[in-house]
Amino acid sequence: MEEGIRPILELSGLTINFGGNIAVNEVTIKVQAYQFVSLIGPNGAGKTTLFNLISGQYQSTSGAIFLKGKEITEFGVAETAQFGIGRSFQLASYYPNLTVLENVCLAIQILKKKSWVFWKRTSDFPEFEDQAYEILKSVLLADKWNHSAATLSHGEQRKLEIAILLGMDPEIMLLDEPTAGMSIEEVPAILDLLEALRDKRDRTILLVEHKIDMVIRLSDKIAVLQEGRLIAYDDPQKIMENKQVQAAYLGKAYEG
Ligand SMILES: Nc1ncnc2c1ncn2[C@@H]1O[C@H](COP(=O)(O)OP(=O)(O)OP(=O)(O)O)[C@@H](O)[C@H]1O
Numbered sequence: 001m002e003e004g005i006r007p008i009l010e011l012s013g014l015t016i017n018f019g020g021n022i023a024v025n026e027v028t029i030k031v032q033a034y035q036f037v038s039l040i041g042p043n044g045a046g047k048t049t050l051f052n053l054i055s056g057q058y059q060s061t062s063g064a065i066f067l068k069g070k071e072i073t074e075f076g077v078a079e080t081a082q083f084g085i086g087r088s089f090q091l092a093s094y095y096p097n098l099t100v101l102e103n104v105c106l107a108i109q110i111l112k113k114k115s116w117v118f119w120k121r122t123s124d125f126p127e128f129e130d131q132a133y134e135i136l137k138s139v140l141l142a143d144k145w146n147h148s149a150a151t152l153s154h155g156e157q158r159k160l161e162i163a164i165l166l167g168m169d170p171e172i173m174l175l176d177e178p179t180a181g182m183s184i185e186e187v188p189a190i191l192d193l194l195e196a197l198r199d200k201r202d203r204t205i206l207l208v209e210h211k212i213d214m215v216i217r218l219s220d221k222i223a224v225l226q227e228g229r230l231i232a233y234d235d236p237q238k239i240m241e242n243k244q245v246q247a248a249y250l251g252k253a254y255e256g
Pocket residue numbers: 018021023041042043044045046047048049050090
């Protein structure tokens with residue numbers, strides 16, 4: 001059924017070799033627009049590296065990346081961002097000395113292409129504050145709007161990162177372990193948020209996550225990486241039933 005629809009994102013034989021360590025090995029995959037696709041696999045499988053390739057942090061050794069049919073293989077971070085790819089990082093990526101609201105205002109301002117170099121205070125851009133506050137409400141962080149970002153808990157930091165991404169309004173959102181470092185009580189709120197984002201069906205979401213229950217609940221499709229190779233790409237049910245996946249990843253995850 002999906003044949004014939006042009007994918008929003010296409011990776012073709014994508015490979016990166018770090019001095020003999022092939023972190024991503026001949027990955028070929030098509031992601032349809034507005035789908036929620038999760039990327040799973042053991043530690044070191046190449047998930048973050050694949051995100052780094054898609055978002056232009058790293059340049060591939062071989063292979064190609066297409067966004068809506070346009071080749072973006074050699075694009076850097078600024079160019080991929082301009083073309084609608086936004087990502088969060090496994091580690092924190094926000095301005096700790098700014099308030100929560102200011103961080104989101106800054107993201108919106110970048111989207112509007114007013115140079116951040118000249119940015120000083122949110123009061124310079126009051127028009128962004130209402131929008132930023134609405135985004136903070138959607139990630140359940142509005143009550144902390146005037147707190148310094150440095151004072152947030154791990155869970156709140158992840159919410160802020162998602163808010164920053166939403167401020168940038170990317171067509172394709174790459175989320176690398178948004179619940180990493182969170183306390184168990186904080187996870188359901190993020191899960192609900194991701195589910196709400198998915199249900200809007202107004203952007204494509206790629207998620208890297210080790211919490212398999214969360215991945216199964218959220219994903220239209222799951223891609224499984226093992227030692228840099230894509231070993232399966234299917235709907236959650238089929239992934240769970242896949243013997244190779246069970247051996248490579250799920251067995252280990254459940255044992256752990
Ligand atoms: N800049 C780099 N230089 C050299 N090797 C790298 C670099 N970035 C990643 N690697 C290697 O690529 C491999 C894949 O790492 P990656 O961080 O993508 O794994 P991951 O699937 O995200 O793991 P995790 O679940 O632990 O986050 C590892 O062997 C790692 O050491």
